[in-house]
Amino acid sequence: MKKLFLVLGIVALIIIAALVYVRFFYTKSFSPEGEVAFENGNLKIGVYYNRPSKKGRVIFAKDGLVPFGKVWRTGANEASIFKTNQTLDFGGKTLEAGEYSLWTIPGEQSWKIIFNKEIPGWGVGFDGQAQRNPETDALVIEVPSVTQEKEFEQFTISVEKAGEEMELLFIWDKTLVAAPFSSK
Structure with a gap:
């Protein structure tokens, strides 16, 4: 025995x-890990995510890998994390300093970008559906998406200075999404 x-x-x-x-x-x-470390004066922003590749697949479409109108964990393998040490202003909407899970809802013409107070592990359940709780959303913004000629094989998140403001960028396939913001 x-x-x-x-x-x-x-x-x-x-x-x-x-x-x-x-x-x-x-x-x-x-889908290797990606990290954004952005500094502008006293402002520090970090984004931690995983970077899937296109690999010949249809990415953003009604029946794509990332379907239009569905919540996406904005990367692969686990929920993406957004950190800021200062309060940010996204077009008149405030995001307090802190750590958030980062979600998106891609659309044909625009994307919703969601900063959520809860940080789940994988970001999706066994059913493949996003594990975001809308009741704990700290901020939801909607920004236009742009179709480009150049195709980006690997999903990329970036934070860039754009004049007096900054931009949170999402780039994959032929889609570019820019969310302008400033620090308060």
Whole structure:
């Protein structure tokens, strides 16, 4: 009986180790981690996300990898994180200093960008649906999306200075989304 429990224990440990490997190492090889570290004076912004690749797929479309009108965790593997050490102004809407999960709802003409107070693990459940709780949204903004000629193979988030303001940028496939903001 002791040998049976020992064998079962070893098998359980092997299964757990395999699951940890798949979760933390194997899946991230397809969508590596990305990090944005932006500073402008005393303002510091960090974005932590995973960068999926197009790989010949249709990305933003009604039936695309990221369907129009559906909440997206804005990256792959786990929820994307947005940090700011100062209060930000997005077109008259305020985002307090803090750490947020970053979600988007892509559309044909515009995107909703959502900063949420909760930070879930993977960002999606076993059913493949986003695990965002709308009741804990700190800020929701809507900005236009632009179709470009150049195609970007890998999903990229960036923060750039644009004159007196700054922009939070999302770029993938032929889509560019820019959310202008300033610090308060």
